[in-house]
Amino acid sequence: MPEALPEPVLTARAMREADRRTIEELGLPGRVLMETAGRGAADVAARMLGTVAGRTVVCLCGRGNNGGDGFVLARVLHARGARVHVVTLADVSAMSDDAAANYRLLEQLAAADASGRLHLHRLDALVGLDHLPPADLYVDALLGTGLSSPLRSPIRELVQWLNERAAPVLAIDIPTGLDSDTGEVLGAAVAATRTVTMGALKVGLLLGEGPRLCGAIDVIEIGIPRHVLEQVARQPGCAWRATDALIRQWLPRRAHDAHKYSAGMALVVAGSREFTGAPVMAATAAARIGAGYVLCACPSDVRPILATKLTEVALLGLPETERGGIDQEDAFDVLDGWLERARALLVGPGLGRHPDTQRFVRALLERTQLPTVIDADGLNALVGFTDLIREHAQGRWILTPHTGEFRRLAGEVDLTRRIEVVQEYARAWGCVLLLKGMPSVVGWPDGTVWINATGNPALATAGTGDVLAGLCVGLVAQGLPPAQAAVCALHVGGAAADRYAAHYGTASMMALDLLAHLPVVLRERFDR
Numbered sequence: 347m348p349e350a351l352p353e354p355v356l357t358a359r360a361m362r363e364a365d366r367r368t369i370e371e372l373g374l375p376g377r378v379l380m381e382t383a384g385r386g387a388a389d390v391a392a393r394m395l396g397t398v399a400g401r402t403v404v405c406l407c408g409r410g411n412n413g414g415d416g417f418v419l420a421r422v423l424h425a426r427g428a429r430v431h432v433v434t435l436a437d438v439s440a441m442s443d444d445a446a447a448n449y450r451l452l453e454q455l456a457a458a459d460a461s462g463r464l465h466l467h468r469l470d471a472l473v474g475l476d477h478l479p480p481a482d483l484y485v486d487a488l489l490g491t492g493l494s495s496p497l498r499s500p501i502r503e504l505v506q507w508l509n510e511r512a513a514p515v516l517a518i519d520i521p522t523g524l525d526s527d528t529g530e531v532l533g534a535a536v537a538a539t540r541t542v543t544m545g546a547l548k549v550g551l552l553l554g555e556g557p558r559l560c561g562a563i564d565v566i567e568i569g570i571p572r573h574v575l576e577q578v579a580r581q582p583g584c585a586w587r588a589t590d591a592l593i594r595q596w597l598p599r600r601a602h603d604a605h606k607y608s609a610g611m612a613l614v615v616a617g618s619r620e621f622t623g624a625p626v627m628a629a630t631a632a633a634r635i636g637a638g639y640v641l642c643a644c645p646s647d648v649r650p651i652l653a654t655k656l657t658e659v660a661l662l663g664l665p666e667t668e669r670g671g672i673d674q675e676d677a678f679d680v681l682d683g684w685l686e687r688a689r690a691l692l693v694g695p696g697l698g699r700h701p702d703t704q705r706f707v708r709a710l711l712e713r714t715q716l717p718t719v720i721d722a723d724g725l726n727a728l729v730g731f732t733d734l735i736r737e738h739a740q741g742r743w744i745l746t747p748h749t750g751e752f753r754r755l756a757g758e759v760d761l762t763r764r765i766e767v768v769q770e771y772a773r774a775w776g777c778v779l780l781l782k783g784m785p786s787v788v789g790w791p792d793g794t795v796w797i798n799a800t801g802n803p804a805l806a807t808a809g810t811g812d813v814l815a816g817l818c819v820g821l822v823a824q825g826l827p828p829a830q831a832a833v834c835a836l837h838v839g840g841a842a843a844d845r846y847a848a849h850y851g852t853a854s855m856m857a858l859d860l861l862a863h864l865p866v867v868l869r870e871r872f873d874r
């Protein structure tokens with residue numbers, strides 16, 4: 347089976363380091379990198395145009411290497427018959443060396459070419475823009491990873507002008523104005539139809555405003571060796587994105603001689619008088635993703651209610667104190683046998699925050715050696731007890747907080763640096779930390795971070811977190827290590843949401859719809 351490779355997601359600093367090492371250590375000239383980048387971008391532009399000959403392209407170029415990529419793209423599209431207008435802001439003497447070399451090439455070409463299809467415009471003020479002909483495609487080659495502060499004039503005005511154009515916009519490397527590390531808009535930013543990014547994905551394309559502003563993304567391989575990308579990807583703030591091929595490789599396969607125990611038993615401790623839906627969604631999700639035997643342990647007085655909603659999922663009633671929480675000692679009498687037989691545990695969905703229940707949760711987590719998913723009220727029981735995570739997680743726990751639950755656990759954190767924050771806490775707590783959101787992010791205890799590649803706003807509906815927790819425990823019950831189970835659960839769950847949205851849009855989905863689409867997605871996309 348060929349080794350499927352995850353996609354590196356780099357910060358500007360890591361990208362610059364990869365460029366530098368390729369140029370200085372490997373000896374691949376920066377000019378060649380730029381030529382390859384520009385040609386790759388031109389191919390994407392050509393696909394957007396359909397036909398190139400006779401079409402009009404306006405290319406706005408900055409004076410750095412991002413502009414240089416744009417000059418190469420302009421030359422290539424011109425060679426293929428397009429009418430090209432290149433707009434520059436600076437004199438060639440102020441350009442970076444590689445950009446200047448490519449600009450001089452364009453000057454030679456414009457002088458030698460009698461077709462009148464290549465026009466170079468030096469922009470001193472914005473007035474020049476209105477003399478440009480309407481274009482079939484605009485190219486944003488103003489700024490890339492060199493952006494370091496809120497956009498200055500005149501680039502800021504150029505960005506606004508671009509955003510008023512009717513025709514599609516292709517952003518080179520990063521939409522100008524978008525922070526390539528955080529996805530924040532620095533003053534103003536190009537809203538691109540498509541972004542062609544060089545060498546590797548950038549973090550800012552996937553976080554914050556990135557997904558909204560960059561449109562579809564093409565990654566151009568420009569000659570930076572994979573081992574260089576993998577090494578720089580270890581820098582803080584960098585991450586990885588799984589591919590379908592990698593998930594297909596990781597997902598468990600059911601053995602031909604499987605029986606319900608060998609296919610993995612998941613024990614779900616969930617539910618309360620207030621929440622009888624969460625245990626259903628979590629336990630059903632565990633069964634749907636392939637656990638052979640799912641047992642749901644809930645407070646005794648909600649057992650009859652769940653029994654009407656669950657058929658394939660077996661139920662266990664947990665004794666309660668007279669105050670209404672779960673009675674710790676009596677509950678262990680009921681659970682201990684099952685804790686020996688189960689292969690994975692999920693604690694939390696809909697458990698409620700009764701102090702007795704919270705004490706029971708902490709005692710259970712200290713007692714079990716099972717790989718465990720802790721979600722929702724399981725996490726709330728750990729507020730103020732994060733030492734318990736440090737002592738007991740040992741890489742076996744998956745925590746699945748949304749932003750609010752994470753803030754309650756970790757205190758005030760700056761989530762514009764969500765990659766670093768997840769990296770830091772997963773490492774400090776020694777657990778797999780799945781921080782839900784758009785996109786959801788997974789931190790491993792060794793510092794590796796994953797940005798979810800699938801999912802869409804249809805997921806913003808109550809219960810999808812319960813489903814996600816169930817997918818996690820269902821995968822761990824089948825023998826998948828917690829680190830990989832969290833990445834797979836997000837990827838597959840998000841893929842189910844994507845299939846739903848493709849058919850029905852993003853407003854109508856409810857959490858259990860994810861499970862209705864899961865079998866087809868597992869079959870069609872993940873070969874299970």
Ligand SMILES: NC(=O)C1=CN([C@@H]2O[C@H](COP(=O)(O)OP(=O)(O)OC[C@H]3O[C@@H](n4cnc5c(N)ncnc54)[C@H](OP(=O)(O)O)[C@@H]3O)[C@@H](O)[C@H]2O)[C@@H](O)CC1
Pocket residue numbers: 365376377379380383408409410411412413415442444488489490491492493494495496497498499501518519520544545568
């Ligand atoms: N040749 C190669 O190795 C490869 C290069 N690659 C390409 O190079 C790009 C990186 O090139 P880069 O480092 O030159 O930076 P770049 O994004 O062009 O910007 C520099 C300019 O930005 C300006 N500027 C900064 N902040 C600003 C603000 N707030 N408002 C306004 N202006 C501002 C800054 O001006 P200054 O602040 O210096 O006055 C300077 O003029 C990368 O994205 C990729 O496309 C790839 O193809 C890979 C191979």
Ligand SMILES: Nc1ncnc2c1ncn2[C@@H]1O[C@H](COP(=O)(O)OP(=O)(O)O)[C@@H](O)[C@H]1O
Pocket residue numbers: 722747748782783784786798800801805806807808809810811812813814835836837838839840841
């Ligand atoms: N399969 C999934 N893929 C990606 N993100 C997911 C997935 N499931 C849940 N999420 C994220 O989790 C959020 C819902 O979690 P949460 O708020 O805990 O829901 P609830 O507690 O109502 O079940 C969603 O908005 C989405 O960002």
Ligand SMILES: [K+]
Pocket residue numbers: 412486487488489490517518519520521522
């Ligand atoms: K750009």
